[in-house]
Amino acid sequence: MSRLVTAAAPFAVALHSGLAAAQHNLPPPVTPVAREIYDLHLLMLGICAVIFVGVFSVMFYSIYAHRKSVGHKAEQFHENTTVEIIWTIIPLFILIGMAWPATKGILALKDTSNPDLIPRSTWTNKEGGREPRPAGRREVGPQVAGQK
Numbered sequence: 001m002s003r004l005v006t007a008a009a010p011f012a013v014a015l016h017s018g019l020a021a022a023q024h025n026l027p028p029p030v031t032p033v034a035r036e037i038y039d040l041h042l043l044m045l046g047i048c049a050v051i052f053v054g055v056f057s058v059m060f061y062s063i064y065a066h067r068k069s070v071g072h073k074a075e076q077f078h079e080n081t082t083v084e085i086i087w088t089i090i091p092l093f094i095l096i097g098m099a100w101p102a103t104k105g106i107l108a109l110k111d112t113s114n115p116d117l118i119p120r121s122t123w124t125n126k127e128g129g130r131e132p133r134p135a136g137r138r139e140v141g142p143q144v145a146g147q148k
Contacts, residue, residue: 026038026041033105033108033109037105040102040105043101047098
């Protein structure tokens, strides 16, 4: 019985950590641009997770299937131009595939043709009331009339 508890303890801790991590996500998006950024975040996370699983799967398979005790002899891939080109081109395509939607999201942030909020600039007069800023005023922030 104690062996079962000892073996199950790491799994219980991992399950508890996973449930706690579910609370640490991004807040729900409100604006369309925020929704696009949230979706972009999930896309990049998914791509990284697929790359992680793929690379580690191939690595663990290679370590297990080609171990010395089975009788395999190590091969040399040094100065193999084809292999070097392939493992340079594949990450390049991955980066381009990740940069394309990220660039679209950044350009959407720069688009101010349909703003969600329109800021209104006001200033404080002598009586303490707030009025629209006169057209000739160029100071930044609230100013008291008569002060420079």
